[in-house]
Every structure is written in C-alpha cells, then in structure tokens.
Amino acid sequence: MPPDELSSPEYQGQRDSDLAHRSAFGGFVYLGFLAALWATTDYFSSHPALLAAITGISVACGAGRFLLGYRFERMYGRNPAAWRAAYSLVINLNALAWGLFLMATFLLYGYRDWKTLLLLICLAGTAPIALAALTPSPAVIRTFLIALTAPMIAANLYLGSTLNYTMALVFFWYLVFAAGHARVLHRQYVDYTLEKFALAAAKKSAEDANRAKSAFLANMGHELRTPMNAILGMTHLALNSPADSERRQYLLMVKSAGESLLAMLNRLLDFSKIEAGKIELEAVPFSVRRLSDETMQSLVAEARSKGIQLRSYVDASVPLRLQGDPLRLRQVMVNVVGNALKFTNQGEIESRISRIQDPATGVLLQFTVKDTGIGIAPEKQQSIFEAFEQADSSTTRKYGGTGLGLAISSRIVEMMGGRMWVESEPGRGSSFHWTARFAIASEKAAGGVQEGAKAVIPAAATPNLKILVAEDHAMSRQLLKKLLEMRGYLVVAVANGSEALRAMEQQVFDLVLMDIHMPELDGIGTAAEIRRREQGGKPVPIIAMTAESAESLRERYVTSGITEYFAKPIKPDRLFELIEKVYRGVNAAGMSGTA
Numbered sequence: 116m117p118p119d120e121l122s123s124p125e126y127q128g129q130r131d132s133d134l135a136h137r138s139a140f141g142g143f144v145y146l147g148f149l150a151a152l153w154a155t156t157d158y159f160s161s162h163p164a165l166l167a168a169i170t171g172i173s174v175a176c177g178a179g180r181f182l183l184g185y186r187f188e189r190m191y192g193r194n195p196a197a198w199r200a201a202y203s204l205v206i207n208l209n210a211l212a213w214g215l216f217l218m219a220t221f222l223l224y225g226y227r228d229w230k231t232l233l234l235l236i237c238l239a240g241t242a243p244i245a246l247a248a249l250t251p252s253p254a255v256i257r258t259f260l261i262a263l264t265a266p267m268i269a270a271n272l273y274l275g276s277t278l279n280y281t282m283a284l285v286f287f288w289y290l291v292f293a294a295g296h297a298r299v300l301h302r303q304y305v306d307y308t309l310e311k312f313a314l315a316a317a318k319k320s321a322e323d324a325n326r327a328k329s330a331f332l333a334n335m336g337h338e339l340r341t342p343m344n345a346i347l348g349m350t351h352l353a354l355n356s357p358a359d360s361e362r363r364q365y366l367l368m369v370k371s372a373g374e375s376l377l378a379m380l381n382r383l384l385d386f387s388k389i390e391a392g393k394i395e396l397e398a399v400p401f402s403v404r405r406l407s408d409e410t411m412q413s414l415v416a417e418a419r420s421k422g423i424q425l426r427s428y429v430d431a432s433v434p435l436r437l438q439g440d441p442l443r444l445r446q447v448m449v450n451v452v453g454n455a456l457k458f459t460n461q462g463e464i465e466s467r468i469s470r471i472q473d474p475a476t477g478v479l480l481q482f483t484v485k486d487t488g489i490g491i492a493p494e495k496q497q498s499i500f501e502a503f504e505q506a507d508s509s510t511t512r513k514y515g516g517t518g519l520g521l522a523i524s525s526r527i528v529e530m531m532g533g534r535m536w537v538e539s540e541p542g543r544g545s546s547f548h549w550t551a552r553f554a555i556a557s558e559k560a561a562g563g564v565q566e567g568a569k570a571v572i573p574a575a576a577t578p579n580l581k582i583l584v585a586e587d588h589a590m591s592r593q594l595l596k597k598l599l600e601m602r603g604y605l606v607v608a609v610a611n612g613s614e615a616l617r618a619m620e621q622q623v624f625d626l627v628l629m630d631i632h633m634p635e636l637d638g639i640g641t642a643a644e645i646r647r648r649e650q651g652g653k654p655v656p657i658i659a660m661t662a663e664s665a666e667s668l669r670e671r672y673v674t675s676g677i678t679e680y681f682a683k684p685i686k687p688d689r690l691f692e693l694i695e696k697v698y699r700g701v702n703a704a705g706m707s708g709t710a
C-alpha cells in the first residue's frame with residue numbers, strides 16, 4: 116500500500132466516512148445485552164450499582180456514537196481530527212467498560228453462573244460483527260479487541276489455576292485470530308478504496324479529455340471552415356471565368372468534393388459543439404407546417420430522380436404558430452428524411468406531424484418519417500443513435516455518410532424536451548419517430564413569424580454600392596472582394612478594424628461588411644467606434660460575419676450597433692440578398708440573423 120496515498124486527506128476522509136456509516140448503529144447492540152441482564156437475571160438485586168454504571172456508560176457511548184455518525188458530514192467538516200478522537204473514544208470507552216464488566220461478573224460469580232455465560236456468548240458473538248464494521252480503521256479495531264479481552268486475560272492470569280490459565284489462553288488465542296482476520300479485511304478495504312479512487316480519477320480525466328477535445332474541435336470550427344470556404348469560393352470564381360471544358364469538368368469535381376467535405380466538417384463540428392455544451396436553442400415564432408412543406412419541397416427533386424413518392428401530412432390539431440428553434444428542427448427533419456431517401460430505392464416516404472399531448476405549458480408534437488427502404492437490423496436499432504455508428508459497414512460504403520446525423524438529431528431533440536426512436540424491419544422499411552416540446556407563440560410574436568431558415572426575398576442588385584470589407588484572413592478577403600466586385604459593387608478591402616476606421620475617415624461607404632474575429636480591433640469594437648464617430652448622423656449599415664452561433668452574441672451585436680449578422684460559411688447568393696436588404700432598409704429597425 117503506498118503510504119502517501121493512505122495519509123492523503125482524501126483517503127482519510129473516505130475511511131472515516133465509511134467507518135461512521137458502517138458502525139454508527141453498532142453502539143446499540145449493547146442495549147440488547149443489558150435488557151437480557153435486567154429482565155432475566157438477579158444482577159440488579161445483587162449488584163445494582165454495577166449494572167446501573169454499565170447501563171449508563173453504554174447508553175452514553177451508544178448515543179455519542181450514533182450522533183457522531185448521524186451528523187458526520189457537518190462535524191467532520193469542521194474538525195476531522197476532533198471527530199476522529201471523539202469517535203475512537205466512544206467506541207473504545209464502551210469496549211473497555213464491557214471488558215471490565217465481563218471481568219467483574221466473572222470475578223463475582225465465576226464461570227458456572229448463567230450471567231457470566233450470557234455475557235461471554237454476547238460479547239463473543241458481537242466481536243466478529245464489530246470487526247467487519249470497524250474494518251476501515253485498524254487502530255480502532257486493535258484497541259477495541261484489546262479493551263474487550265485484556266481484562267479477562269489479566270483476571271485469569273491473576274487467579275492462576277489451570278482452568279484460569281486455559282481460559283486466558285483461549286481469550287488470547289481469540290484475540291490473535293480476530294486481530295489477524297481484521298488485518299486481512301482491512302487490507303481488502305484499502306485495495307478496494309484505492310481502486311475506487313483510481314477509477315474515479317481515470318473517469319474524470321477521460322471526461323476532461325473528451326470535453327477538451329470537443330471544445331478544441333468546436334473552437335477549431337472557424338479555422339477549419341475558413342480555408343474550406345476559400346477553396347469553394349475560388350472554385351466558384353474560376354467556374355465563372357472562361358475555361359475550356361476539360362478544366363471546367365475538373366473544377367466541377369473540385370467543387371462537389373469541396374462541398375461534401377464542408378458538409379462533413381460541419382456535421383463533425385456541430386456534434387462537437389453539442390458535446391461541449393456550446394449549443395443553445397433559439398425561441399422564435401415559426402410555423403411548423405411551412406417548415407415541413409419547405410423541407411419536403413427541398414427534397415422533392417432528389418426523390419423524383421430516384422422515382423420515390425414523398426408525402427407529408429400535418430394533423431389539424433397542430434397549432435399554426437409555435438415558438439422554438441426552426442433551424443434546428445429543420446436540421447433534424449432534413450437529416451431523417453434525407454436518410455430515408457438515401458436508404459430507399461423504391462416506394463414512398465411519408466412524413467407526419469401530430470400533436471400528442473399538452474404538457475403544463477406549450478405542446479408536445481410527434482414527428483414520424485416512414486420509408487419503404489432497406490430497413491435496419493433489430494440489434495442495430497439502438498446503436499445508430501450513437502456517434503459514428505452505422506448499421507452496416509457495407510451499406511456505408513455504398514451510401515456514404517458520417518454516422519453523426521442521428522447522433523446530432525437525437526441530441527437536438529432531447530434539448531427540445533423530446534426523444535427519438537426507430538421501428539424497423541429489414542427489407543421492409545423504417546419509421547423514425549421523434550417528439551419535441553414547443554411553446555405556443557403569442558399573437559403579437561406571431562405577426563413576425565420567421566419561417567425557419569428561409570432566406571430573405573431576393574431583390575434586384577443595386578450596382579455601384581460602395582462597400583468596405585474588413586476581414587483578416589487574406590484568402591477570404593480576396594474572395595469576398597472578388598465576389599462583391601462580380602456583383603457590380605465597388606469594394607475596398609482591409610485587414611482589421613483599425614484599418615477599416617482609417618478607410619472610413621478618407622471615404623464614405625454605403626455599407627460595411629466585417630468579420631467579427633479580427634486581430635487588434637475586432638468587429639464588435641469597430642462597430643461601436645463607427646457608431647460613436649457618427650454621433651447621431653445617418654448610420655452606415657454594418658453587416659457582421661461570424662462562424663460562431665450568432666444567437667449567443669445577439670445582445671452584444673445590438674448594443675455595439677451592428678445592423679445584421681451573417682453566419683459563415685459564405686453562400687454568395689444569400690450574402691448578396693442580405694446586402695440588398697440591409698441597404699434598402701428592409702427590416703432596418705430589427706435584428707434578424709441569417710444563417
């Protein structure tokens with residue numbers, strides 16, 4: 116046993132806590148022996164003082180022991196050494212009193228008296244139980260055993276007959292064996308406790324490492340996506356410039372590979388964000404019917420190309436306007452319906468939404484997506500909801516995928532107060548079900564129902580807008596500049612907030628497009644400074660770009676004067692739409708994120 120570990124406060128605390136919890140009630144065992152003595156013997160009439168004394172000591176020590184055990188956390192927390200001393204005292208004092216009482220009974224009445232025999236039976240029976248209860252502390256066991264047996268050994272040695280020597284030897288033998296056995300029990304206790312500590316430490320470090328990994332990946336999101344966006348953006352540019360057909364073919368392949376790599380990256384990062392607890396759900400008004408229609412609509416072309424029928428039903432009982440996170444709900448729907456499409460080669464896919472129950476507040480909806488696809492083997496129906504799990508590696512090679520979609524979806528659904536499950540028969544098809552809770556949107560909020568992630572109304576380009584772009588990443592900056600110039604805007608691009616402020620001193624811009632994460636002066640600081648310098652004059656619209664969950668930063672954006680924000684990765688068409696919208700002052704009064 117490593118001695119330093121045994122002297123650690125952590126081990127000692129555990130040991131004393133175990134000692135208290137195992138043995139606090141043990142003090143009461145003596146009360147049973149006393150009752151037998153009072154009720155069935157003439158002890159009280161022949162030696163009342165002795166019986167009263169042992170009764171008093173037993174009751175006091177038993178109560179003290181119970182109290183010290185019952186209030187362990189509080190008393191031990193205040194002074195561990197004092198608790199230990201007090202507990203040891205009440206146990207040993209009691210044991211010593213009973214050792215002496217047995218000796219006195221033996222001296223007064225001899226071996227042949229029933230009272231002596233009764234006490235011998237009681238104490239010999241109690242000692243092994245006490246050994247088990249006192250196992251955490253070898254010191255207490257040792258003193259307990261000695262206190263109980265030493266008076267009898269001493270008295271027998273003192274009396275000196277053959278019978279007495281024999282009895283002294285029997286008691287001594289008993290003491291040796293009990294102490295030996297106590298040692299074995301104690302060693303097992305130490306091994307078990309240290310192993311428990313080692314396991315707890317290993318578990319904690321594994322959890323810490325997992326959390327650190329998830330946090331690292333979540334933070335890396337920005338770094339990983341930026342070059343990916345640049346690759347895709349540059350390909351977009353190259354495809355828009357004259358190129359011979361062979362080169363164009365290669366570029367189209369680069370584009371498609373880049374897009375699927377970005378999609379996988381997004382899933383991986385999304386999952387690590389969920390694991391790291393970095394995702395918060397929005398609560399905005401939306402219509403679940405429109406969300407369902409739009410989601411199914413977006414998958415119609417793919418279904419048609421496979422010759423599969425898509426049907427979607429929303430029960431009449433589903434409220435028109437709900438409050439929740441439409442983006443995340445759509446993500447779950449796209450994933451489950453997308454899977455159904457992926458794993459179905461003929462037949463149909465049916466999506467149904469119904470209201471199953473009204474919790475105390477809001478509504479609980481059940482979503483079902485039923486397909487006539489390849490189905491899932493019963494033993495895999497549970498594991499597919501875990502990260503990186505796929506039902507069959509051969510189908511994976513055929514159909515592709517990361518094994519993260521359902522893990523992400525089921526966690527999102529849990530965050531929405533629901534759960535996800537599957538019923539499936541291999542060869543016949545699967546039904547994925549999930550539930551989710553929503554609040555019912557108030558009439559006022561319903562006025563501005565946000566239809567999921569629907570992009571803003573496309574508007575005609577306003578050419579010759581003068582746009583200031585602030586972005587620290589050189590490739591992204593160049594890409595943005597090129598994209599905006601292709602659209603017909605006049606662009607000045609700078610690398611950070613300070614340069615942006617300098618540029619604004621020299622020229623007037625119609626709009627500022629700016630990254631949030633920049634060295635020196637970041638987007639939020641720059642926006643605040645721009646607003647300060649305007650001093651109530653006509654405000655220039657500022658669009659912030661961010662790779663983080665913009666929702667969590669909404670408040671900071673509003674207070675720093677940012678007009679709109681745009682979630683990376685950059686999708687050119689959406690960015691153009693947002694610029695037009697912001698410039699024309701549509702919705703200029705409020706914030707509405709575009710992801």
Ligand code: ADP
Nearest residue numbers: 454455458490499505506516517518519520521
């Ligand atoms: P993936 O990206 O691999 O599709 P998911 O987590 O979305 O990851 O799905 C995990 C696995 O569950 C899939 O690889 C597939 O084996 C199985 N699966 C999911 N949906 C269906 C379905 N509708 N029919 C058959 N198998 C499915």
